[in-house]
Amino acid sequence: MKRPRPAPAATGDTPVVVAARRTAIGTAGHAFKLVTADRLASAVIAALAGEVACLGEPVDDVVLGNCMGPGGNLARVSALGAGLDRSVPGVTIDRQCGSGLAAILIAGQAVRSGEMNVVIAGGTESASTAPVRAHRGGAPYERAPFAPAGHPDPDMGAAAEALGVERGVARDRQDRYACASHAKAVAAREAGGFDGEIVPVEGRGHDQRPRLLRPASLARLPAAFVPGGAVTAGNSAPNSDGAAAVAVVPERLRAGLPGLRLLAGAVVGCDPALPGWGPVPAVRRLLERTGVSMERIEAVEIVEAFAAQTLAVTDALGLDPLGADGERVCGDGGALALGHPWGASGAVVVTRLFARLVRGGAPPGTLGLATAAVGGGLGVAALFEVV
Missing domain, CATH: 3.40.47.10 (Thiolase/Chalcone synthase)
Structure with a gap:
């Protein structure tokens, strides 16, 4: 009935x-x-x-x-x-x-x-x-435009390369960040840190990709998108399903259920030539609107599409994911290790925040931030609080 x-x-x-x-x-x-x-x-x-x-x-x-x-x-x-x-x-x-x-x-x-x-x-x-997409009567094409004619419309790999160059993100930092993302994800997987969030499909209940990497091995990989560039297959997130x-x-x-209170969200446009920069104005608007400082946020989850893009954003926000903020930023690894199922990745980072803060027993009032860059020049961000 x-x-x-x-x-x-x-x-x-x-x-x-x-x-x-x-x-x-x-x-x-x-x-x-x-x-x-x-x-x-x-x-x-x-x-x-x-x-x-x-x-x-x-x-x-x-x-x-x-x-x-x-x-x-x-x-x-x-x-x-x-x-x-x-x-x-x-x-x-x-x-x-x-x-x-x-x-x-x-x-x-x-x-x-x-x-x-x-x-x-x-x-x-x-x-x-x-x-496979194609115009009627035409040849197949890889993707729809992110911007109209007359505006920059780079592919995301080339855009990540350009952002890394503009913000001075060196190749060795990109490779070290990718290694750290994988190492954190492997440790979390082995400790059962993902078990409470994964719904098995086709009998698979574990992420396929995370593995231990060595910077020396990554350093030998050729540039993937721009000749002589720093962005490689090893420091980029793979196309994924999820x-x-x-x-x-x-x-x-909510009947007493613990959870994450959604305090505020922000969606902001930026230069379509540098779409990976989008989280910076989105997060800044979010913090200004809520009066919260970055220092108060205990957990940050960013969609790690590329190490170059992630480091450019974290540098601008005053975060040091290869140092003091290593456990704060993508503490169990991110898309570089887990994979990047495009339309799902923004929800994956909220699921990770929920696991880290709610299932992890963080006290009420603990703040968490989720953010993602978007092709075409956008940033999306959301601020949560444990209840």
């Missing part, structure tokens, strides 16, 4: 992430090479719906980010595939690599407005099964 759907409150409430899950992440063409984006997402959505069933509230909507999927409304397809009621509509958004985080911000806005009580939000990507999502509810309904 279908449960009646109670009307949301007349006024909104502070949104709280009370559950966060993801699939393992597989390198494109390997672990999940035959698993479509909706199937990856459905597994995560079903797990989250089960976790929040104790609240006695039906899921109002599913918001999913996706970049390169088959089209259509993947969120609706995934919601039905997860067994949710047919009344759950679903909406799919595209902010490229920031899509998963942007979806969570949209869910937070719906809850804060009072229009919805329970929203599952995140992202999904299957680089392995993404369709999904991640969170459950967002108003604080008045």
